Amino acid sequence: MAAAYKTIIGLEVHVQLLTRTKLFCGCATRFGASPNSQVCQVCLGLPGALPVMNRTAFELSLRAALALNCEIAAFTKWDRKNYYYPDLPKNFQISQYDLPFSSEGWLEINAAADPKKEFLPKRIGIIRAHLEEDAGKSIHDESGRGGDSKVDLNRTGTPLLEIVSKPEMESAEEAKAFLEEIRLMLREIGVSDCEMQEGSLRCDANVNVKVTQPDGSWAATPIVEIKNLNSIGSVERSIRYEAQRQYEQFLKDKITLSPGNKTTAGWNDDRGITKVQRTKEESADYRYFPDPDLVPVLVSPAEIDHARAAMGELPAQQRKRLQDSPFTLSAYDAGVLTAQGRHVVAYFEAVASKAGDAKAACNWIANDVLASLRDRDEEIDRFPVSAERLGNLVLEVKKTGLPMNKAREVYADMLANGGEAGEVMKKLGFQVVSDEGQLREIIRKAIGANAQAVADFKAGKVKAADRIKGAVMKETKGMANAETVNRLLVEELSKSA
Numbered sequence: 349m350a351a352a353y354k355t356i357i358g359l360e361v362h363v364q365l366l367t368r369t370k371l372f373c374g375c376a377t378r379f380g381a382s383p384n385s386q387v388c389q390v391c392l393g394l395p396g397a398l399p400v401m402n403r404t405a406f407e408l409s410l411r412a413a414l415a416l417n418c419e420i421a422a423f424t425k426w427d428r429k430n431y432y433y434p435d436l437p438k439n440f441q442i443s444q445y446d447l448p449f450s451s452e453g454w455l456e457i458n459a460a461a462d463p464k465k466e467f468l469p470k471r472i473g474i475i476r477a478h479l480e481e482d483a484g485k486s487i488h489d490e491s492g493r494g495g496d497s498k499v500d501l502n503r504t505g506t507p508l509l510e511i512v513s514k515p516e517m518e519s520a521e522e523a524k525a526f527l528e529e530i531r532l533m534l535r536e537i538g539v540s541d542c543e544m545q546e547g548s549l550r551c552d553a554n555v556n557v558k559v560t561q562p563d564g565s566w567a568a569t570p571i572v573e574i575k576n577l578n579s580i581g582s583v584e585r586s587i588r589y590e591a592q593r594q595y596e597q598f599l600k601d602k603i604t605l606s607p608g609n610k611t612t613a614g615w616n617d618d619r620g621i622t623k624v625q626r627t628k629e630e631s632a633d634y635r636y637f638p639d640p641d642l643v644p645v646l647v648s649p650a651e652i653d654h655a656r657a658a659m660g661e662l663p664a665q666q667r668k669r670l671q672d673s674p675f676t677l678s679a680y681d682a683g684v685l686t687a688q689g690r691h692v693v694a695y696f697e698a699v700a701s702k703a704g705d706a707k708a709a710c711n712w713i714a715n716d717v718l719a720s721l722r723d724r725d726e727e728i729d730r731f732p733v734s735a736e737r738l739g740n741l742v743l744e745v746k747k748t749g750l751p752m753n754k755a756r757e758v759y760a761d762m763l764a765n766g767g768e769a770g771e772v773m774k775k776l777g778f779q780v781v782s783d784e785g786q787l788r789e790i791i792r793k794a795i796g797a798n799a800q801a802v803a804d805f806k807a808g809k810v811k812a813a814d815r816i817k818g819a820v821m822k823e824t825k826g827m828a829n830a831e832t833v834n835r836l837l838v839e840e841l842s843k844s845a
Contacts, residue, residue, distance in 0.1 A: 353557040353598075354566070355591040357523050358515035359583075360573075361530055362508050363540045364482070364548035365408045371481045371507035372399030372442065372642075379546045383500040391481075391505035393438030398641050401426075405507035406645065409449065409479045410655040412509055412539045415662055416474050418453030422647055426639040431629075435484030435499050443480035443510075445636040449645065451476040455513075455533075456664055457525040458683070467679035472526055473514035482506040485547075503547070509539070515554065520587040527551060527580050528687075529663070536690055537659045544579050551577045555590045556605060559598050568605040569594045573612045573628055586615040590622050666693055675706040684714050691728045692718075695735045702739025709742060716759060733762050741769035748773075748780040749829030751821075780827050787820070787832060791840050794819040805841055813837060 370377060373390035389397035413420060427445040453474035460468035484504040489495025511530065517523050531542040531549060542549040553574045558566040572590055577583045590613070603609070610628040615621075661669075663686045669675075670682035670693070677685075685696050692713070700709040717738070721728060741762065745755045750773070761772045773779075794816045795802055804812035820833055 353559045353591070353595045355518055355520075355555065355557050355587070356515050356568075357517035357519075357587060358554040359511075359513045359517070359523060359526060360552040360554070361511040361513075361527065362482075362550045362552075363412070363511065363530075363534060363542065365405050365507040365509060366538060366540055367402055367405050367408070367507055369402060370505035371402050371405050371479070372505055375505065377506050379543075379548075381502055383498070384502060386502040387504065391437075392501065399442065399639075401642060401645070402507060406449075406479065407651075407655060407658075408539045409477070409507075409509050410647070410651065411537055411658055412511075412534060413450035413453065413477045414652065414656050415533055415537055415539075415659055416450075416453040416455055416477055416511065418450035418474060418477055420647055420652055421447060421449050421451070423447065423644055424449035424647070425644040426642040427636045428639050429480075430635045431633075433483060433486075434497070435486045435501065435504070437484070437501060437504060441481060441483065442639055442642070444478035445631070448476045448478035449647065450478070453477065455526065455529060457522060457529050458679075459522050459525065461521070463525070463683070464680055467683070470522070472516050472522075475512045475514055477509060477511045480508050480510055482508050520584040520591075523553065523587055524580055524584045527583060531580075532663050532687060532689075536663055547578070551583050553577060553583055553587055553590075555587055555594070557591050557594045557598070559595060567598070567602075569598050570603060570605050570609040570611065571628075572622070572624070573610065574615050574622055575612050575625070577615055582615060582617050585617070585620065586622060589620060593622065661690070663687075666690070675700060677706060677710055681707075681710045681714070685710060688718065688728075695728050695731075698735030699739045699742065702736055703742035703746070705742060705746065708746070709739070712738060712742060712759075716756065720763060732766065733759070737762060737768060744769045744773060749831060750778060750780055751826055751828075751830060754778050754826060778827060780829055784832060784836065787824075787828060788836050788840065790820055790823050790828075791816070791833070791836050794823065795840055802841070813841060816841075 364377070367377060369375060370391055373388050375386045375388050375391055378386065390399055410420065424444065425447050426442055428440040429443045429445070430440045432439050454471045455474060456469050456471050458467050459470035460466045482503050482505065484499055484501040487498045487500060489497065513526065517526060534540045535542050540548055544550070554571050555574060556569045556571040558568050561567055572594065574586050574590060577586060608627075608630075611624050612626055612628050613622040613624045616623060667679070667682045667686045670677045670685060671679060685693050695717075696709055696713050699713065700706040703709050717731070717733070721731065741755065741759060744750060745752075750758070757776060758769055758772045758778065761767070761776065762769065767775075798816050798819060801812045801815040817833060817837055820837070821828055
């Protein structure tokens with residue numbers, strides 16, 4: 349049965365660049381400074397003050413655009429976008445309009461319904477990525493008692509990279525995947541810290557739905573732009589809500605998309621609803637014109653090559669490499685490691701190289717090391733269990749057959765006290781019983797003492813063997829080689845049968 353409607357999503361992502369100073373002046377961009385303490389004549393728009401472009405901001409933007417597979421314009425200019433907000437002191441924003449420095453790119457995401465089970469690649473087109481300055485911040489008294497509104501202009505003039513996707517995402521989950529990939533990639537290439545709680549990554553979501561008609565055609569609802577979403581979770585929740593709201597509204601009024609009926613909406617995360625705020629302006633309403641105070645920017649092939657070299661390995665390239673020889677990880681495992689950043693991937697590679705077992709190394713990192721890092725609020729560079737030591741622990745487990753619960757005790761001791769895996773095993777008294785003759789005798793005694801389990805096993809209840817195995821592990825205090833016990837137990841039970 350065909351779906352009742354199809355969701356269409358385009359995202360506008362605003363990324364604050366990792367610069368020490370603003371886009372057109374020397375004011376600092378430090379987060380958390382006292383209100384209006386990081387301003388000057390230029391970012392306040394005082395008469396006679398002239399802007400000068402921040403070269404580092406442009407270089408970082410160029411790096412990001414190349415990572416997004418965009419085409420780079422050899423010539424780009426600055427434009428004034430005219431509108432009034434209390435926190436926009438010049439009454440215009442310096443941005444880029446008809447000649448952005450980059451356009452026509454793409455970003456690959458995992459569009460699988462269950463990313464834990466499969467990787468389904470999907471390319472989302474990028475219309476443009478352009479550089480612009482941020483506005484300030486209005487702070488409103490929301491107590492309901494009619495208090496004052498205040499303006500903090502510290503953020504005014506902060507360099508922003510605006511990334512505008514094509515409307516090619518079809519679910520809230522795809523939008524989430526797109527944002528997560530953007531955030532990971534821009535962090536890895538050193539363009540932005542992408543801290544959404546600090547406002548250095550913000551997102552507007554353009555959402556509408558196409559509703560199936562009796563004749564099989566589609567009817568598109570008016571687009572709603574959901575503004576200034578400040579977490580990936582709120583992006584996902586707001587899109588899911590808005591799509592269903594539009595579908596239900598269409599069933600009532602049958603209003604379809606037409607020029608001029610695009611609106612903006614705010615998202616109330618506490619109530620889980622969107623609220624329409626105003627009709628959306630078109631480009632002509634902003635009265636764009638070239639900024640007369642800034643010269644155009646010319647980009648040479650050498651500058652592009654330099655920016656490309658500064659990117660390093662991108663997350664998508666890293667995921668593919670981890671799935672190839674010599675590691676041959678699954679798409680899911682490669683994604684888990686890559687999502688933690690380059691330093692964790694380098695740690696994994698060192699562990700896998702030492703242990704000679706990429707899958708075991710990945711499991712230890714995904715299940716134990718990452719949990720320890722979260723608990724300790726620590727980065728991998730300062731983690732006390734070095735990659736070489738963890739690799740040695742993996743080797744000891746493989747060599748001795750140390751049960752995993754005991755191996756985790758060794759790991760915990762190494763984490764708390766240092767030391768090598770072999771030394772810690774001796775200290776804790778972990779001597780694995782692996783002699784086959786000794787184990788066979790213990791298994792025979794366990795079989796003799798568990799007649800009912802043997803009878804159940806002969807009756808076809810295969811799980812009954814676990815009771816006998818449990819008795820063997822109890823006798824050896826959990827230090828029997830599990831693989832050897834399994835093999836010998838099957839042999840002995842077959843004899844008794």
